[in-house]
Amino acid sequence: MSDVTGSSQDLADTRPITSRRDPRYEVVMYRHVGVEGAHTLDYYRSHGGYEAARKALTEMSPSQVIDEVKASKLRGRGGAGFPTGVKWSFMPPVDGRQRLLVVNADESEPGSFKDRYIMEDDPHQLIEGMIIGCHAIQATKGMVYIRGEYVKGYERLLGAVREARQAGILGKDVLGSDIEVDITVHRGAGAYICGEETALMNSLEGLRGNPRLKPPFPAQAGVYGLPTTINNVTTMTSVVHIITRGADWFASMGTEDSKGTKLYQISGPVERPGVYELPMGATFRELIYDLAGGPREPAKGFFPGGSSTPPLPWKDEYLDLTMTYDAMAKAGSMLGTGGVIVIPKEKDIVSAMYNVVRFYAHESCGKCTPCREGIATWLPKMYQKLLAGLGTREDLTLMEDMVRNTRGTAFCPLADACAMPVQASFKWFRDEYEYIVDNGRPMYTKSDWWQA
Amino acid sequence: MVELDTIPPFFADKQELVGEILGRYPEVGKRSAVMPLLWEVQRAERYISEARINEIAEILDLHATEVKGVMSFYSEYHGEPVGKYHLQVCSTLSCSLAGSDQLYDYLVEKLGIVNGETDEEGRFSIQKVECLGSCGTGPVLQVNDVYYERVSRSRCDSLLEALKKDEMPEAWRERGGDNEGETKAGFLRNPVSNGGAGEGEG
Numbered sequence: 001m002s003d004v005t006g007s008s009q010d011l012a013d014t015r016p017i018t019s020r021r022d023p024r025y026e027v028v029m030y031r032h033v034g035v036e037g038a039h040t041l042d043y044y045r046s047h048g049g050y051e052a053a054r055k056a057l058t059e060m061s062p063s064q065v066i067d068e069v070k071a072s073k074l075r076g077r078g079g080a081g082f083p084t085g086v087k088w089s090f091m092p093p094v095d096g097r098q099r100l101l102v103v104n105a106d107e108s109e110p111g112s113f114k115d116r117y118i119m120e121d122d123p124h125q126l127i128e129g130m131i132i133g134c135h136a137i138q139a140t141k142g143m144v145y146i147r148g149e150y151v152k153g154y155e156r157l158l159g160a161v162r163e164a165r166q167a168g169i170l171g172k173d174v175l176g177s178d179i180e181v182d183i184t185v186h187r188g189a190g191a192y193i194c195g196e197e198t199a200l201m202n203s204l205e206g207l208r209g210n211p212r213l214k215p216p217f218p219a220q221a222g223v224y225g226l227p228t229t230i231n232n233v234t235t236m237t238s239v240v241h242i243i244t245r246g247a248d249w250f251a252s253m254g255t256e257d258s259k260g261t262k263l264y265q266i267s268g269p270v271e272r273p274g275v276y277e278l279p280m281g282a283t284f285r286e287l288i289y290d291l292a293g294g295p296r297e298p299a300k301g302f303f304p305g306g307s308s309t310p311p312l313p314w315k316d317e318y319l320d321l322t323m324t325y326d327a328m329a330k331a332g333s334m335l336g337t338g339g340v341i342v343i344p345k346e347k348d349i350v351s352a353m354y355n356v357v358r359f360y361a362h363e364s365c366g367k368c369t370p371c372r373e374g375i376a377t378w379l380p381k382m383y384q385k386l387l388a389g390l391g392t393r394e395d396l397t398l399m400e401d402m403v404r405n406t407r408g409t410a411f412c413p414l415a416d417a418c419a420m421p422v423q424a425s426f427k428w429f430r431d432e433y434e435y436i437v438d439n440g441r442p443m444y445t446k447s448d449w450w451q452a
Numbered sequence: 453m454v455e456l457d458t459i460p461p462f463f464a465d466k467q468e469l470v471g472e473i474l475g476r477y478p479e480v481g482k483r484s485a486v487m488p489l490l491w492e493v494q495r496a497e498r499y500i501s502e503a504r505i506n507e508i509a510e511i512l513d514l515h516a517t518e519v520k521g522v523m524s525f526y527s528e529y530h531g532e533p534v535g536k537y538h539l540q541v542c543s544t545l546s547c548s549l550a551g552s553d554q555l556y557d558y559l560v561e562k563l564g565i566v567n568g569e570t571d572e573e574g575r576f577s578i579q580k581v582e583c584l585g586s587c588g589t590g591p592v593l594q595v596n597d598v599y600y601e602r603v604s605r606s607r608c609d610s611l612l613e614a615l616k617k618d619e620m621p622e623a624w625r626e627r628g629g630d631n632e633g634e635t636k637a638g639f640l641r642n643p644v645s646n647g648g649a650g651e652g653e654g
Binding site for chain 1: 586
């Protein structure tokens with residue numbers, strides 16, 4: 001196995017790393033995922049585990065940790081991309097109240113599955129990130145909200161918390177410092193909306209998972225009304241490596257607005273679907289073709305970052321875009337969770353989008369009218385009408401009106417998460433919608449996708 | 453409530469467990485224990501009866517309607533008994549592109565029950581569910597708490613045969629991408645070439 005980290009001719013190269021082909025690039029967050037036994041404390045420690053937390057707790061003040069994370073330009077990996085260090089600095093001054101760090105592990109956006117493997121195979125990496133995060137915001141309690149279906153991840157995380165407590169890594173005087181941190185793992189029970197941070201807080205408090213109004217933001221009045229910071233799983237694990245290797249290392253990867261290394265996911269009919277870690281600034285082509293081996297059958301489009309991000313057509317100009325916040329915004333879409341879903345040519349777009357719409361309809365919490373009546377009731381009915389061969393051109397106009405008028409009117413982002421990809425599907429694939437209403441049958445009729 | 457008189461209470465002899473669950477949350481957050489308590493009941497009894505709802509309400513100083521309101525919000529809590537093997541078929545886009553619609557149809561054909569039903573024997577029940585976070589290894593079938601990934605037609609047959617004999621196989625934890633593990637994914641060797649690199653999924 002050749003050593004790619006220390007070759008001297010690369011030291012002079014100061015250009016940002018934007019490809020996995022770059023010999024200076026190293027996978028860090030997924031290095032141990034998939035390795036037998038990697039979930040144990042012994043394994044983790046024998047591979048340098050908890051050294052970042054020790055460094056942060058014994059050598060750095062909370063504000064130094066925040067400054068380091070700010071300098072790294074890490075943006076939240078849950079989808080919205082808010083700068084993590086800035087979010088941490090929103091916490092009010094210490095006033096004696098309990099302060100909380102909550103990790104959003106409710107990973108439920110279709111096409112996203114990066115957090116699951118971290119919690120199953122490398123839970124200590126998450127715990128280490130949380131210890132550093134707790135120190136930065138001066139919280140003594142961390143809480144992980146993990147989705148109910150991730151039972152394996154839940155058990156592994158509980159086991160890791162237990163191991164860490166016994167080893168003096170959680171509890172009072174963490175790692176020989178005078179800092180206290182403990183972690184509670186809270187299991188959800190099947191509700192996509194709980195990935196929205198205010199709904200998550202309600203759920204954590206033992207209420208129905210309906211979203212809350214913002215402001216107040218969690219830092220002012222979060223869980224139990226206490227100062228709270230909410231971060232994604234891989235935001236936390238990124239922090240571990242930022243502390244170990246420094247902000248400069250992290251910021252040496254990516255583009256001006258999107259720095260660091262990130263986990264991307266790819267699903268749909270490609271040769272090697274899965275989670276891949278890449279430097280930001282890499283293109284969709286690198287992920288889809290070089291790493292995942294390309295589509296197994298002709299493709300016509302892709303969701304760039306989970307099913308709530310507007311799909312893009314399968315064209316060179318889009319495949320060659322960088323998987324960054326900026327490039328996606330310019331293309332009229334979003335980076336989201338980085339969960340790419342490839343849409344094969346033979347999958348009729350009306351049927352594909354009905355699947356997506358049905359998901360959001362099922363997951364609408366019913367709190368506000370635009371989402372409950374528009375997304376959860378009328379939109380799926382319109383799709384059913386089209387798929388039954390009963391649609392008209394007027395129905396298409398009505399559907400487009402409906403999603404346009406839903407945008408920006410709902411209480412939380414769930415309605416937009418459905419409306420935006422529907423709008424994009426009309427923009428890029430209107431011919432398939434027109435075909436089904438004009439002919440009473442879909443343009444593409446393949447229905448059996450199952451392997452023998 | 454008639455039920456209360458006819459079945460023994462669930463939590464009466466589990467004070468230690470209740471104390472441990474309440475202890476996970478700050479004192480102001482007693483109500484947070486509602487979801488873990490519901491989970492404890494469901495894990496033991498496979499559904500949550502009115503009697504258990506009342507018990508939980510009493511423990512947490514809540515009205516039974518508040519507990520039921522929480523329970524009914526989440527799709528994983530069952531108000532009615534489900535089968536000994538509760539088959540949850542992911543039906544969202546990536547799984548659908550890997551054949552989950554046909555997988556569901558096949559289960560319906562084989563077991564004679566549809567979404568939301570339990571068979572007469574009480575052995576199998578089917579629930580169509582939304583994205584389980586196994587998009588790269590679809591179609592996925594969750595049986596009770598266990599994920600079975602890349603469930604092809606032949607693997608579905610073998611799974612059903614095993615379950616009929618009350619043999620629950622270990623989870624089928626499928627791999628792909630960087631979660632193959634360091635050596636197999638080979639990412640220390642700069643794996644990227646112009647296509648044709650690596651091997652297909654086994």
